[in-house]
Amino acid sequence: MAQRIFVIDDAATVRLYHRQILEGAGFEVHEAINGIEALEKVLLASTPFDLYLVDVNMPKQDGYGFLRELRQLDIRQAPAIMISTEAQAIDRVKAWEAGANFYLVKPIKPDALLGYVHLLLGAGGTA
Template sequence: MKRILIIDDAATVRMYHRGILEAAGYEVEEAINGLEALEKVLLTPFDLYLVDVNMPKLDGYGFLRELRRQDIAQMPAIMISTQASAEDRKRAYAAGANLYLVKPTRPEQLVAPIALLLGEAEE
């Protein structure tokens, strides 16, 4: 079973995403900020990261930059934010995101790209 780490400081957002991902058959872990997420990543690998931008201690950009510096298998990361400007997207991709989605997301907007990034998309 593929493991996904949801990194978001808002409990309601984590619960919403967890519900969608578990219904789609993924195992889900949560972290409330980039620092906690890095600790989890270094203990055990994940297949994909769902990363919020604005969080205390270490934001999404900082988390991705740190993650990409680590000497571990690099898995896809989807940055998800309420910010929709081209500049926000550029910063996300520069930090190491594979995809940038704008909140709120509908279930199919989340599940389809995840399946694609994990190589599970139907032919």
């Protein structure tokens, strides 16, 4: 069964970009446009997700907020990658405290994204 990746980003373009790359590699991709919608989907999901890609900057609830709440849920926890832009350096400590496991800087090249995603899913390397 395909591994399930949850892409949380307010920009539709970014979601589509990630979706195309990840689906192209055979992953099942789910989307949410902010932290609140994402939490709902996590709670409603019949199977827990295997990996989260979380944008830092979102309306309503940002990436930090989402991760903090996600990590308090009693579900099978999975790795989360935070995604920031180069202009806005991520606050590493804040990200780690919120519950991120890694972060990447937008725009992420497809091979790099797939490389890290594969590794974080324990699916071996890509390159």
